[in-house]
Amino acid sequence: MNIRGEMYIMNSSLREKIIEVLKYIVLSAFAITCLYPILWLFLSSFKTNDELYINPWGLPERFQIKNYISAIVDGKILTYFLNSVIIAVAAVVIAVFFSTMVSYAIARMKWKLSKAALNIFMLGMMIPVYATIVPLFSIFNKIGILNTHMAVIIPHVAFSFPMAIFILTGFLATIPGELEEAAVMDGCSMYRIFFQIIMPISKSSIVTVAVVVFINVWNDLLLPQIFLTDQSKMTLPVGLAEFQGQYSTDYASMIAAVVITIIPSIIVYILLHKNIMEGMVAGALKG
Amino acid sequence: MNKVLGDKKTIAVFALPAFLIYFVFALMPIFYNIYISLFRTDLMSPAVFVGLENYTNLLKDTTFKKALVNNMLMVAGSLIAHLPLALFLGNLLFQKVKGSHFFQTVFFMPSVICGVAVGLLWTFIYNSEFGLLNKLLETMGLGNLTQAWLANKRVVLFCVIIVVMWQFVGYHMVIQLAAMKNVPEALYESARIDGASKWVQFRFITFPLIKNILKIDAVLIVTGSLKYYDLIAVMTGGGPNHATELMSTYMFYQGFRTLKYGYSAAIGIVLLLLCIFALFLLNKVFKSEPYEY
Numbered sequence: 001m002n003i004r005g006e007m008y009i010m011n012s013s014l015r016e017k018i019i020e021v022l023k024y025i026v027l028s029a030f031a032i033t034c035l036y037p038i039l040w041l042f043l044s045s046f047k048t049n050d051e052l053y054i055n056p057w058g059l060p061e062r063f064q065i066k067n068y069i070s071a072i073v074d075g076k077i078l079t080y081f082l083n084s085v086i087i088a089v090a091a092v093v094i095a096v097f098f099s100t101m102v103s104y105a106i107a108r109m110k111w112k113l114s115k116a117a118l119n120i121f122m123l124g125m126m127i128p129v130y131a132t133i134v135p136l137f138s139i140f141n142k143i144g145i146l147n148t149h150m151a152v153i154i155p156h157v158a159f160s161f162p163m164a165i166f167i168l169t170g171f172l173a174t175i176p177g178e179l180e181e182a183a184v185m186d187g188c189s190m191y192r193i194f195f196q197i198i199m200p201i202s203k204s205s206i207v208t209v210a211v212v213v214f215i216n217v218w219n220d221l222l223l224p225q226i227f228l229t230d231q232s233k234m235t236l237p238v239g240l241a242e243f244q245g246q247y248s249t250d251y252a253s254m255i256a257a258v259v260i261t262i263i264p265s266i267i268v269y270i271l272l273h274k275n276i277m278e279g280m281v282a283g284a285l286k287g
Numbered sequence: 288m289n290k291v292l293g294d295k296k297t298i299a300v301f302a303l304p305a306f307l308i309y310f311v312f313a314l315m316p317i318f319y320n321i322y323i324s325l326f327r328t329d330l331m332s333p334a335v336f337v338g339l340e341n342y343t344n345l346l347k348d349t350t351f352k353k354a355l356v357n358n359m360l361m362v363a364g365s366l367i368a369h370l371p372l373a374l375f376l377g378n379l380l381f382q383k384v385k386g387s388h389f390f391q392t393v394f395f396m397p398s399v400i401c402g403v404a405v406g407l408l409w410t411f412i413y414n415s416e417f418g419l420l421n422k423l424l425e426t427m428g429l430g431n432l433t434q435a436w437l438a439n440k441r442v443v444l445f446c447v448i449i450v451v452m453w454q455f456v457g458y459h460m461v462i463q464l465a466a467m468k469n470v471p472e473a474l475y476e477s478a479r480i481d482g483a484s485k486w487v488q489f490r491f492i493t494f495p496l497i498k499n500i501l502k503i504d505a506v507l508i509v510t511g512s513l514k515y516y517d518l519i520a521v522m523t524g525g526g527p528n529h530a531t532e533l534m535s536t537y538m539f540y541q542g543f544r545t546l547k548y549g550y551s552a553a554i555g556i557v558l559l560l561l562c563i564f565a566l567f568l569l570n571k572v573f574k575s576e577p578y579e580y
Contacts, residue, residue, distance in 0.1 A: 161305055
C-alpha cells in the first residue's frame with residue numbers, strides 16, 4: 001500500500017474517533033441539561049433563603065430540613081399529598097379494572113360490535129378535555145358531587161380509557177386461544193378465566209397502564225382546580241400553585257414543596273421507566 | 288368455545304361499565320358543551336338562549352384573538368423546536384451508542400414531572416434576583432442582558448417555549464427512536480456495502496421510512512401545544528398583559544373566574560375544532576404512501 005493510502009486510512013479513522021467523541025459530548029450536554037435543574041431543586045431545598053441568593057449553584061452549607069418543615073406545617077403540603085394519593089390510587093384502580101375488562105371483551109369475545117366499540121374508544125384520543133369541562137362542571141353540580149374527590153376521579157378514569165384500551169387490546173389479542181379453550185374444558189367460568197388466567201398473564205401491560213394513569217392524574221392541575229373548592233380537598237399541584245401566591249417570598253420552602261411533589265413521579269419512573277416509556281408513546285405508534 | 292366467548296350476558300358485564308363511564312363523562316359532554324355554548328349562563332340563574340352570539344363575540348374579542356395567535360405561535364414554536372432536535376438526538380442514539388438506554392431514560396424523565404413543578408422550577412431559573420439564568424449571564428460577562436424574563440412581554444412567550452422544549456424533547460425523541468428501530472437492519476447493511484455515508488443512510492433510508500411516525504408525532508405536538516395549560520397558569524398566569532394568554536387559560540378565566548360558562552364553552556368548542564382541523568391538515572401535508580420493505 002502506498003503512503004497516500006495509509007494517510008487516508010489514518011485520517012478517516014481519526015475523523016471517526018473525533019465524530020465519536022463529539023457525539024458523546026452532545027449527548028452528555030443534553031443529559032446534563034435534563035438532570036441539572038432537577039438536581040438543583042434537590043440541593044436548593046436544603047438551603048436558606050439567603051444562601052439561594054449568595055450561592056445558587058453549589059452544595060448547601062449544611063443540609064438543614066427547615067424548609068421541609070415549613071412546607072409541611074405552613075404550606076399544609078401533607079394534606080395535599082394525602083388528597084393526591086387518594087385521587088391517584090382510586091383513579092388507577094378503577095381505570096385499570098374496567099379497562100382490562102372491556103379490553104378483554106373487545107379483544108377476545110365474539111360479538112358483532114367489538115370493532116365499532118374499539119373505534120369509538122379510540123376517538124377519545126382526539127378529544128381535548130377542554131371541550132368537556134364546562135358541561136362536566138354543570139353535570140357534577142346537578143348531581144351534587146362538585147367539591148368531592150369523585151368529581152376529579154371520574155373524568156380522569158373516562159379520559160384514560162382510550163390509551164388504556166389501546167395498550168391492553170394490543171396485548172390481549174396476542175394470547176393464544178388454546179389457553180381459554182383448555183380452561184373452558186376444565187369447566188372454568190368466564191369470570192374465573194378472566195381473574196385467574198387473563199389478569200395474571202397481562203400483568204406487564206396492566207402495570208404499564210397503571211403507571212401512565214398514575215402519572216397523568218398525579219401531575220394534573222386543571223381538573224382539581226375546577227372541581228374542588230375546599231382547601232382541605234386540594235391536590236399537590238393546586239397546593240403548589242396556591243403556595244406560589246401566598247408565600248411568594250419564601251422561595252426555599254416553595255422549592256421543598258416542589259421536591260415533595262415530584263419525588264413520587266421520579267421514584268415510579270426510576271423503578272418502572274420501561275413501562276412508562278412504552279405506555280406514553282404507545283398511542284403515538286399505533287399509526 | 289364460541290358459545291362461551293359469545294355469551295351476551297357476560298359480554299355486557301365486561302364491556303358495559305367502561306362504556307357507560309366513557310359515554311356519559313367523555314362523549315356526551317361534547318354535545319352538551321355545544322348546547323351550553325348557545326346560551327348566556329352562569330349555571331345558577333336561568334340560562335338565556337343567544338344562538339351563535341358567543342361565537343360572534345369571540346370574533347370581536349381582542350383578548351381571545353391574542354390567545355389564538357399565541358396558541359398558533361406555540362404550535363409553530365413547538366414544531367420547530369421539537370421535531371428537528373428530537374430527530375437529531377434520536378439519530379445519534381440510533382447509531383449503537385454505549386449507554387444508549389441510560390441517555391434515553393434521562394432525556395425522557397422531564398416529561399413525567401408535574402407541569403406545575405416544572406413551571407415553578409423554571410420561574411426560579413428565570414427569577415430576576417437569584418435566578419440561574421441571570422447568574423449565568425453575569426459570570427459570562429453578559430450582565431447587561433440580565434432582566435426579569437417573565438415580566439418582559441417581548442421575550443416571555445419564547446421563554447415558555449424553551450421550557451416546553453426542555454420538558455418534551457426527550458418524549459418525542461423516544462417516539463422517533465422507536466420508529467427508527469423498526470426499520471429493517473438489512474437496508475442499512477446493503478447501504479454500507481454500497482459505501483453510503485451516514486447522512487445518505489439517514490436521508491434515503493431512515494427519514495422516508497419513519498415519515499409516518501413523524502406525521503403522528505407532529506399531530507401530537509400540534510394538539511399538545513393547543514392544550515398547554517399548567518405551565519402557563521403557574522409561570523405567567525397568561526400575563527404580562529395577555530402576552531402569554533392561551534385559549535386554555537382564557538377559557539378557564541372566562542368560565543371559572545367570571546362565570547360566563549356559555550362563552551367559556553364556546554372557546555372549548557373552538558379548541559376541539561382546531562384539534563380536528565390540525566389532524567386533517569397534517570394528513571394532507573404529510574400524505575405519504577406506505578413503503579414496502
